Amino acid sequence: MLVEKIKNRESGIVLYGITPPKKETPEDKIAEIATRQIERLQHLNIDGLILYDIQDEKSRTSQARPFPFMETLDAFTYSRDYLSGLDVAKVIYRSVGKYTEAELSQFMMEASPENELSVFVGAASKSQDVTLSMKQAYALKTHIKDAPLLGGVTIPERHQTKGDEQLRVFNKMAQGCEFFVSQGVYDVNASKNFLSDYYHYGQEHNIPLAPILFTLTPCGSVKTLEFMKWLGISIPRWLENELIHTHDILQKSVDFSEQSWLELKDFADEKNIPIGCNIESVAIRKVEVDASIELLRRIQKTV
Amino acid sequence: MLVEKIKNRESGIVLYGITPPKKETPEDKIAEIATRQIERLQHLNIDGLILYDIQDEKSRTSQARPFPFMETLDAFTYSRDYLSGLDVAKVIYRSVGKYTEAELSQFMMEASPENELSVFVGAASKSQDVTLSMKQAYALKTHIKDAPLLGGVTIPERHQTKGDEQLRVFNKMAQGCEFFVSQGVYDVNASKNFLSDYYHYGQEHNIPLAPILFTLTPCGSVKTLEFMKWLGISIPRWLENELIHTHDILQKSVDFSEQSWLELKDFADEKNIPIGCNIESVAIRKVEVDASIELLRRIQKTV
Numbered sequence: 001m002l003v004e005k006i007k008n009r010e011s012g013i014v015l016y017g018i019t020p021p022k023k024e025t026p027e028d029k030i031a032e033i034a035t036r037q038i039e040r041l042q043h044l045n046i047d048g049l050i051l052y053d054i055q056d057e058k059s060r061t062s063q064a065r066p067f068p069f070m071e072t073l074d075a076f077t078y079s080r081d082y083l084s085g086l087d088v089a090k091v092i093y094r095s096v097g098k099y100t101e102a103e104l105s106q107f108m109m110e111a112s113p114e115n116e117l118s119v120f121v122g123a124a125s126k127s128q129d130v131t132l133s134m135k136q137a138y139a140l141k142t143h144i145k146d147a148p149l150l151g152g153v154t155i156p157e158r159h160q161t162k163g164d165e166q167l168r169v170f171n172k173m174a175q176g177c178e179f180f181v182s183q184g185v186y187d188v189n190a191s192k193n194f195l196s197d198y199y200h201y202g203q204e205h206n207i208p209l210a211p212i213l214f215t216l217t218p219c220g221s222v223k224t225l226e227f228m229k230w231l232g233i234s235i236p237r238w239l240e241n242e243l244i245h246t247h248d249i250l251q252k253s254v255d256f257s258e259q260s261w262l263e264l265k266d267f268a269d270e271k272n273i274p275i276g277c278n279i280e281s282v283a284i285r286k287v288e289v290d291a292s293i294e295l296l297r298r299i300q301k302t303v
Numbered sequence: 304m305l306v307e308k309i310k311n312r313e314s315g316i317v318l319y320g321i322t323p324p325k326k327e328t329p330e331d332k333i334a335e336i337a338t339r340q341i342e343r344l345q346h347l348n349i350d351g352l353i354l355y356d357i358q359d360e361k362s363r364t365s366q367a368r369p370f371p372f373m374e375t376l377d378a379f380t381y382s383r384d385y386l387s388g389l390d391v392a393k394v395i396y397r398s399v400g401k402y403t404e405a406e407l408s409q410f411m412m413e414a415s416p417e418n419e420l421s422v423f424v425g426a427a428s429k430s431q432d433v434t435l436s437m438k439q440a441y442a443l444k445t446h447i448k449d450a451p452l453l454g455g456v457t458i459p460e461r462h463q464t465k466g467d468e469q470l471r472v473f474n475k476m477a478q479g480c481e482f483f484v485s486q487g488v489y490d491v492n493a494s495k496n497f498l499s500d501y502y503h504y505g506q507e508h509n510i511p512l513a514p515i516l517f518t519l520t521p522c523g524s525v526k527t528l529e530f531m532k533w534l535g536i537s538i539p540r541w542l543e544n545e546l547i548h549t550h551d552i553l554q555k556s557v558d559f560s561e562q563s564w565l566e567l568k569d570f571a572d573e574k575n576i577p578i579g580c581n582i583e584s585v586a587i588r589k590v591e592v593d594a595s596i597e598l599l600r601r602i603q604k605t606v
Contacts, residue, residue, distance in 0.1 A: 163540075189492045189539050196541035200548070236492050237466075238499035238570070245503070267541070 002048040002089035003114060003149050006179045006211055011268070012303035013211055013276030015091065015181075016041060016296060017050035020078040023071040030073070034082035040289070041086060044296060048089035048117070050181065050278055051075035055095040055124060066227040076107055079116075089115040091151065091181075096137040097123045097130030104132060105140055111148040119151040119181055138175040152177035154212065156194035157187060157234040166198040170207065179210050181278050184217040184228060186235040188260045192267050199271050211274040214264060216299070218291040219243060219253040220283055250288060254295045261299055276303070305351040305392035306417060306452050309482045309514060314572070315606035316514055316579030318394065318484075319344060319599060320353035323381040326374040333376070337385035343592070344389055347599060351392035351420070353484070353581060354378035358398040358427060369530040379410055382419075392418040394454065394484075399440040400426045400433030407435060408443060414451040422454040422484055441478040455480035457515065459497035460490060460537040469501040473510065482513050484581050487520040487531060489538040491563045495570050502574050514577040517567060521584075521598055522546060522556040523591040553591060557598045564602055579606070 005013050021033050041049065056069040072078075079090045092111065096104060111118065122134045132140075141147050152172040159165035169180060185191050191214060202209045219225050225243055229235060235243075239256060246252040261277060268275040277299050281292035308316050324336050344352065359372040375381075382393045395414065399407060414421065425437045435443075444450050455475040462468035472483060488494050494517060505512045522528050528546055532538060538546075542559060549555040564580060571578040580602050584595035 159540075187492075189490075189541070193540035196544040200544055237462075237496035238492070241499040241503055 001114075002091075002117065005047060006117075006149060006151075009208060009211060009274045011211070011272075011274045011276065013047045013179075013213060014296070014300055014303060015048045015050050015213060015276070015278040016044070016046045016292075017052060017181075017215065017278050017280040017282075019052045019054060019282050020073040020075050023073055025073070030078075030082060034078075038083065038086045040293065041088070044293070045300065046088055046296070047276075048091050049079075049083070049086065050091040050119075050280075051079050051083075051093060052282070053093040053095045053098070053121065055098060055121070055128075061230065061232075063230060066223055066230055076111070089117060091117045091119060092148075093119050093121055094137075095121045096132045096134060097128060100131050101136070101140060104137060105144060108141060108144040108147040113146045113148055117149045117151060119153060121153055135175075138172075141176055149178055150176050151179040151181055153183070154180040154194070155183045155232070156185070156191040157183065157232065159194040159197070160187075160190050160234070163197075165194045166201045169198060169210075169212075170201060170205075173207070173210055177210065179213065181213045182215050184231075184233045184280065185214045185260055185264075186228070186233055186239060186256070188263050189236070190234060191260075191264055195264070195268060195273055195275070199273050209273055211276055213276040213278045214261065215278040215280050216257040216261060216295060217253075217280040217282065218250055218257065218288060218295055220250045220285060220288040220291070222249065224283065225249070250291050254291050254298075257295055258298050262302060265302065304417075305394075305420065308350060309420075309452060309454075312511060312514055312577045314514070314575075314577045314579065316350045316482075316516060317599070317603055317606060318351045318353050318516060318579070318581040319347070319349045319595075320355060320484075320518065320581050320583040320585075322355045322357060322585050323376040323378050326376055328376070333381075333385060337381075341386065341389045343596065344391070347596070348603065349391055349599070350579075351394050352382075352386070352389065353394040353422075353583075354382050354386075354396060355585070356396035356398045356401070356424065358401060358424070358431075364533065364535075366533060369526055369533055379414070392420060394420045394422060395451070396422050396424055397440075398424045399435045399437060400431060403434050404439070404443060407440060408447060411444060411447040411450040416449045416451055420452045420454060422456060423480075424456055438478075441475075444479055452481055453479050454482040454484055456486070457483040457497070458486045458535070459488070459494040460486065460535065462497040462500070463490075463493050463537070466500075468497045469504045472501060472513075472515075473504060473508075476510070476513055480513065483515045485515065485517045487534075487536045487583065488517045488563055488567075489531070489536055489542060489559070491566050492539075493537060494563075494567055498567070498571060498576055498578070502576050512576055514579055516579040516581045517564065518581040518583050519560040519564060519598060519602070520556075520582075521553055521560060521586075521591060521594040523553045523586055523588060523594070525552065527586065528552070553594050557594050557601075560598055561601050565605060568605065 053075050076092050123130050243249050279296045356378050379395050426433050582599045
């Protein structure tokens with residue numbers, strides 16, 4: 001049970017992350033997509049399924065978005081209406097700036113605390129118009145009886161420039177977050193730097209650590225690589241060179257992701273920092289989805 | 304033979320780097336130091352011994368120097384007068400800004416091209432007063448018959464901010480440098496980023512690569528760690544935390560240095576980039592010197 005594992009601060013939690021189908025998808029097509037997803041995931045023994053809540057991040061950067069922004073179905077609706085046949089916990093993302101107080105409250109009241117969790121996501125930048133701030137969203141949760149278990153987002157790469165990501169995480173813990181999901185990891189050093197400061201802060205202040213789930217994303221093309229950079233994912237120069245110059249970028253990115261995970265696991269296990277994984281499949285091409293499943297299987301062998 | 308290995312662009316060159324004794328050291332004490340160094344190194348099968356030419360780098364930063372600057376004996380004089388009993392090639396550093404044209408010319412004429420090499424080092428910053436620029440020094444060399452084989456310094460960490468270290472290296476190659484010695488490596492990622500761009504630039508322009516010798520420096524105390532940072536060596540946050548919190552910083556730094564080397568070697572071997580090592584011992588404490596020898600032995604087992 002995912003909720004139990006998180007509450008026990010266990011290492012080795014493995015999630016799989018997907019984006020709901022696009023908004024204008026015809027209903028029979030949605031059902032088809034959902035059936036395929038269920039078939040693919042039901043025997044894989046994952047601890048939970050993340051359903052993202054995409055927001056247009058164009059306010060974060062002035063650079064052109066390599067892929068167009070597409071609105072998707074609501075994650076909670078899609079999960080309830082189409083994925084109920086998949087018997088794993090669902091982690092429903094909520095970009096809180098998109099919702100009213102009433103909408104977010106209703107979601108939290110409806111969600112089943114045993115097997116529906118949530119992660120609140122803040123605005124992509126300070127200039128983005130929001131209906132609800134993260135602070136308001138966290139405060140709202142305290143008034144809901146049996147609200148879903150809450151996680152937060154962490155961006156280890158932000159630690160490279162600001163050096164205070166561990167404080168942001170502990171601050172979110174104080175506001176009710178019990179686990180964290182990272183942005184896609186291609187810069188292991190940044191993640192180790194964050195984990196190290198996270199660990200030492202916890203030690204010094206005698207605060208038990210919440211599980212950190214590192215997101216791994218196979219990369220299927222140079223354009224996807226550009227998109228990841230656009231999203232703010234930092235990719236070490238050598239790794240970028242390797243991916244650009246290889247004849248099989250997808251396979252190479254799977255290999256690197258596995259290596260990154262093993263390096264993080266070595267580092268975290270030595271200190272008993274609870275870490276886990278979120279293998280993300282945000283692409284549509286079958287070969288990319290298959291690669292994410294291959295990565296998932298490889299990771300599961302290690303935890 | 305070091306000169307041959309460099310000319311053949313071989314991988315696995317291992318040097319050992321030392322600083323000559325301080326200037327005011329009494330003559331009998333110098334002889335004693337030299338005897339110990341010879342005893343320690345003569346059976347270690349190193350490819351060569353680097354003798355540094357220390358310059359006060361205070362113009363590079365406004366922060367207080369953790370250790371006082373001490374002038375040392377001239378590296379060439381010390382090598383000739385005291386270390387001739389050590390039958391390995393000597394790599395004599397020359398901080399060119401300290402010398403007149405006549406002095407540098409004389410050094411190049413006197414040095415024996417078979418077993419005395421040199422590395423020219425530039426000013427620590429643009430504001431430092433210099434007698435001779437790097438460009439002048441390189442030009443000077445072209446007029447000397449049988450001048451020593453010349454190497455250059457490379458600073459992979461500079462690549463993190465400027466992104467053009469490979470161009471600096473190729474530019475120095477065009478001016479006569481046939482090998483490179485890095486600044487102390489604690490940030491493997493920076494070194495891999497540099498190596499990757501160095502490799503691809505060489506491939507694209509069809510220029511064979513000169514050996515890059517990575518400098519590894521055991522760190523014996525938190526104060527030494529501060530000094531390395533003062534010198535501009537970048538130390539990943541996680542590694543700094545590990546070194547500060549361990550009960551045996553010296554041994555831990557030897558372990559990390561060996562790991563760094565293995566990671567660089569894996570990366571370079573796959574692409575046939577010729578790399579090697581310079582194990583540096585700039586401290587005086589016996590335990591630190593011993594640690595550098597231990598690191599040297601460990602590295603030698605891997606090449």
